[in-house]
Amino acid sequence: xxxxxxxxxxxxxxxxxxxxxxxxxxxxxxxxxxxxxxxxxxxxxxxxxxxxxxxxxxxxxxxxxxxxxxxxxxxxxxxxxxxxxxxxxxxxxxxxxxxxxxxxxxxxxxxxxxxxxxxxxxxxxxxxxxxxxxxxxxxxxxxxxxxxxxxxxxxxxxxxxxxxxxxxxxxxxxxxxxxxxxxxxxxxxxxxxxxxxxxxxxxxxxxxxxxxxxxxxxxxxxxxxxxxxxxxxxxxxxxxxxxxxxxxxxxxxxxxxxxxxxxxxxxxxxxxxxxxxxxxxxxxxxxxxxxxxxxxxxxxxxxxxxxxxxxxxxxxxxxxxxxxxxxxxxxxxxxxxxxxxxxxxxxxxxxxxxxxxxxxxxxxxxxxxxxxxxxxxxxxxxxxxxxxxxxxxxxxxxxxxxxxxxxxxxxxxxxxxxxxxxxxxxxxxxxxxxxxxxxxxxxxxxxxxxxxxxxxxxxxxxxxxxxxxxxxxxxxxxxxxxxxxxxxxxxxxxxxxxxxxxxxxxxxxxxxxxxxxxxxxxxxxxxxxxxxxxxxxxxxxxxxxxxxxxxxxxxxxxxxxxxxxxxxxxxxxxxxxxxxxxxxxxxxxxxxxxxxxxxxxxxxxxxxxxxxxxxxxxxxxxxxxxxxxxxxxxxxxxxxxxxxxxxxxxxxxxxxxxxxxxx
Amino acid sequence: xxxxxxxxxxxxxxxxxxxxxxxxxxxxxxxxxxxxxxxxxxxxxxxxxxxxxxxxxxxxxxxxxxxxxxxxxxxxxxxxxxxxxxxxxxxxxxxxxxxxxxxxxxxxxxxxxxxxxxxxxxxxxxxxxxxxxxxxxxxxxxxxxxxxxxxxxxxxxxxxxxxxxxxxxxxxxxxxxx
Numbered sequence: 001x002x003x004x005x006x007x008x009x010x011x012x013x014x015x016x017x018x019x020x021x022x023x024x025x026x027x028x029x030x031x032x033x034x035x036x037x038x039x040x041x042x043x044x045x046x047x048x049x050x051x052x053x054x055x056x057x058x059x060x061x062x063x064x065x066x067x068x069x070x071x072x073x074x075x076x077x078x079x080x081x082x083x084x085x086x087x088x089x090x091x092x093x094x095x096x097x098x099x100x101x102x103x104x105x106x107x108x109x110x111x112x113x114x115x116x117x118x119x120x121x122x123x124x125x126x127x128x129x130x131x132x133x134x135x136x137x138x139x140x141x142x143x144x145x146x147x148x149x150x151x152x153x154x155x156x157x158x159x160x161x162x163x164x165x166x167x168x169x170x171x172x173x174x175x176x177x178x179x180x181x182x183x184x185x186x187x188x189x190x191x192x193x194x195x196x197x198x199x200x201x202x203x204x205x206x207x208x209x210x211x212x213x214x215x216x217x218x219x220x221x222x223x224x225x226x227x228x229x230x231x232x233x234x235x236x237x238x239x240x241x242x243x244x245x246x247x248x249x250x251x252x253x254x255x256x257x258x259x260x261x262x263x264x265x266x267x268x269x270x271x272x273x274x275x276x277x278x279x280x281x282x283x284x285x286x287x288x289x290x291x292x293x294x295x296x297x298x299x300x301x302x303x304x305x306x307x308x309x310x311x312x313x314x315x316x317x318x319x320x321x322x323x324x325x326x327x328x329x330x331x332x333x334x335x336x337x338x339x340x341x342x343x344x345x346x347x348x349x350x351x352x353x354x355x356x357x358x359x360x361x362x363x364x365x366x367x368x369x370x371x372x373x374x375x376x377x378x379x380x381x382x383x384x385x386x387x388x389x390x391x392x393x394x395x396x397x398x399x400x401x402x403x404x405x406x407x408x409x410x411x412x413x414x415x416x417x418x419x420x421x422x423x424x425x426x427x428x429x430x431x432x433x434x435x436x437x438x439x440x441x442x443x444x445x446x447x448x449x450x451x452x453x454x455x456x457x458x459x460x461x462x463x464x465x466x467x468x469x470x471x472x473x474x475x476x477x478x479x480x481x482x483x484x485x486x487x488x489x490x491x492x493x494x495x496x497x498x499x500x501x502x503x504x505x506x507x508x509x510x511x512x513x514x515x516x517x518x519x520x521x522x523x524x525x526x527x528x529x530x531x532x533x534x535x536x537x538x539x540x541x542x543x544x545x546x547x548x549x550x551x552x553x554x555x556x557x558x559x560x561x562x563x564x565x566x567x568x569x570x571x572x573x574x575x576x577x578x579x580x581x582x583x584x585x586x587x588x589x590x591x592x593x594x595x596x597x598x599x600x601x602x603x604x605x606x607x608x609x610x611x612x613x614x615x616x617x618x619x620x621x622x623x624x625x626x627x628x629x630x631x632x633x634x635x636x637x638x639x640x641x642x643x644x645x646x647x648x649x650x651x652x653x654x655x656x657x658x659x660x661x662x663x
Numbered sequence: 664x665x666x667x668x669x670x671x672x673x674x675x676x677x678x679x680x681x682x683x684x685x686x687x688x689x690x691x692x693x694x695x696x697x698x699x700x701x702x703x704x705x706x707x708x709x710x711x712x713x714x715x716x717x718x719x720x721x722x723x724x725x726x727x728x729x730x731x732x733x734x735x736x737x738x739x740x741x742x743x744x745x746x747x748x749x750x751x752x753x754x755x756x757x758x759x760x761x762x763x764x765x766x767x768x769x770x771x772x773x774x775x776x777x778x779x780x781x782x783x784x785x786x787x788x789x790x791x792x793x794x795x796x797x798x799x800x801x802x803x804x805x806x807x808x809x810x811x812x813x814x815x816x817x818x819x820x821x822x823x824x825x826x827x828x829x830x831x832x833x834x835x836x837x838x839x840x841x
Contacts, residue, residue, distance in 0.1 A: 027692065028695055032827065032828070035695060036807060036809060038808075052724070285772050290772065322769070324773050375750035375751070405724065408725035408728070472691075533686055
């Protein structure tokens with residue numbers, strides 16, 4: 001067995017190396033007609049476009065997303081180095097970049113067409129509510145490390161930009177129907193239209209219906225996902241330098257789960273998400289540069305069964321101006337204004353709010369100058385963002401980036417950045433039951449984390465060194481990072497409270513403060529290569545460690561260790577995209593994630609699973625796809641729910657048959 | 664991770680990818696397209712004196728590597744072919760063919776404005792290049808290289824393209840004399 005696999009690996013290397021020699025001479029003698037008929041080994045030009053960027057950026061193109069078989073955004077993010085993705089229920093995810101993984105990972109900015117989709121409640125994303133129509137995503141851009149100078153609040157550890165397709169590229173009709181091995185059907189429809197004056201419109205709707213995970217004992221976790229989303233996008237003529245776009249959506253999603261309430265048993269509660277938004281954007285070119293203006297209003301409501309609900313209304317205005325290049329300088333500046341009103345209701349004392357309603361205004365301004373120090377060789381970027389909430393002191397978030405291009409194919413970059421995250425509504429105003437444990441003579445007491453309105457912002461000092469190389473047949477990149485966090489929110493012992501005289505058991509109170517600090521450091525590797533016409537390989541590998549500074553405060557150190565232990569110290573994904581014939585595609589993906597220690601004890605084991613996808617195209621109009629997640633039916637769990645504790649949920653093999661017609 | 668678990672994966676890869684002659688890479692072929700554009704375009708006499716070489720210039724990060732310098736061994740319209748890498752668009756005004764590399768996507772509009780008054784044939788594979796005012800846009804369709812032509816800007820820059828080139832274009836936009 002050992003010998004065989006070694007043979008195969010060396011054969012693969014031979015495949016990779018053969019056929020690299022140039023045969024330019026023969027080509028130069030061909031006529032234009034003949035040239036037009038030659039098939040080329042095309043590789044994605046992502047890395048080349050990124051060649052000038054002094055940041056660790058990965059772009060997932062539409063085809064990458066399609067061939068990964070991803071039915072949700074987190075699944076697609078598994079292909080990106082540095083992004084930690086843990087699924088612990090049919091719709092429950094913990095997604096983070098560079099550490100602090102959590103169900104409500106708070107240091108990540110996620111936007112769809114420039115519209116922020118993280119909830120100010122937790123500064124995190126309800127991934128289960130983000131049931132996007134995957135076909136309509138043009139690309140997903142992932143920036144690891146602070147992107148605050150350009151993108152702003154929450155872009156402490158990274159930015160995920162989801163860009164949907166221009167309506168001009170989705171003309172005609174599309175119908176998708178799928179059914180999984182447990183009989184759950186899903187349907188999506190889309191109609192595109194070309195309007196007079198070159199404008200284009202699409203309207204779409206789709207349903208979501210995903211089977212539940214299972215408990216350790218094999219029973220259903222009762223966390224099946226059901227929901228729908230419908231919307232439209234209207235684009236002006238793509239050929240014009242003055243372009244405008246209007247889009248709108250409405251959605252609903254039901255995502256139930258069973259909470260474990262310490263000694264009080266279990267509690268079945270559905271999370272119901274609903275929301276709507278409308279967005280307009282205009283981009284235009286004048287002699288004074290490139291300008292864009294975007295405005296949106298957004299409504300998002302989360303109802304958590306009998307526990308409570310939270311409604312957020314957002315109005316946002318964003319302006320950006322890129323000046324024409326003058327000498328060695330290229331300036332960009334922008335302004336942003338966001339108004340949010342948050343109103344909450346609590347129905348049980350598991351979560352209680354100090355304030356039921358909050359209005360917050362955020363004003364931001366940024367400026368960036370890209371300076372060519374040595375033409376074609378050395379480029380310096382200086383940028384800063386100022387952000388103030390409710391007339392408070394502005395947060396100053398600067399960045400210094402240096403990009404060196406020793407050749408047209410190699411890029412080396414380094415940057416130092418500071419970014420800040422303003423405390424969330426939940427951190428400032430919500431008191432919640434943080435757990436239950438033995439305490440002194442009492443077998444079980446309730447831990448209650450108290451709200452703290454006066455929390456200050458968390459901040460990070462980040463350093464990064466990266467290298468990217470464009471190959472004839474692909475690209476590779478390697479990034480080293482070290483991020484030092486200060487003023488992190490933590491909990492310390494804040495006294496006892498007797499809820500009643502009988503039974504005489506105290507509640508342990510925890511107070512929140514900004515006294516925690518930590519370091520996250522690691523390395524990220526990414527690569528893709530077209531071995532030949534029919535085979536492309538992709539790799540993403542991350543090594544990471546996260547350590548909090550010890551404070552000597554047992555409760556604080558214990559809480560911090562719990563947060564750090566939710567992160568794996570390495571994870572890998574490996575993909576192969578194979579074109580078996582002009583009609584058939586085979587996609588294989590292996591993903592391995594290292595163990596999580598003590599999360600809660602005894603933690604989560606490392607796991608390796610493989611996914612496969614087989615696509616058959618009957619004609620240009622019809623295709624059938626069979627996707628198998630977890631091909632070898634390994635029973636595994638990836639994470640244990642934080643904030644809302646629940647029993648471990650396990651996944652098994654899943655099959656999905658999808659038919660797609662375009663006409 | 665045990666290697667044995669990966670074995671079916673590797674086997675599937677091998678089965679799917681029989682050893683065979685590799686096709687040219689994208690930029691190997693695109694370099695040859697540039698040479699052909701130089702062969703099938705006509706520049707005003709005052710822009711191209713009898714003894715001049717045809718200058719093919721690349722703006723931005725060069726995606727061609729050695730494949731472009733290989734063109735210098737060839738001739739176009741009886742003239743020598745020279746490859747240059749100007750640092751800025753203004754320095755590319757004397758070139759006959761300018762390839763705008765993908766790295767210049769953000770600066771595309773500025774570059775095209777600086778070149779629009781010069782008899783320079785602009786070529787690029789940036790999306791929307793001819794719509795933005797470029798002359799020839801290279802596109803990859805089904806792993807084959809095709810090209811689109813903006814006839815309006817070709818005419819306003821006092822260039823002429825042979826009928827054969829126009830016939831082979833995938834898409835023509837604009838009209839001569841616009």
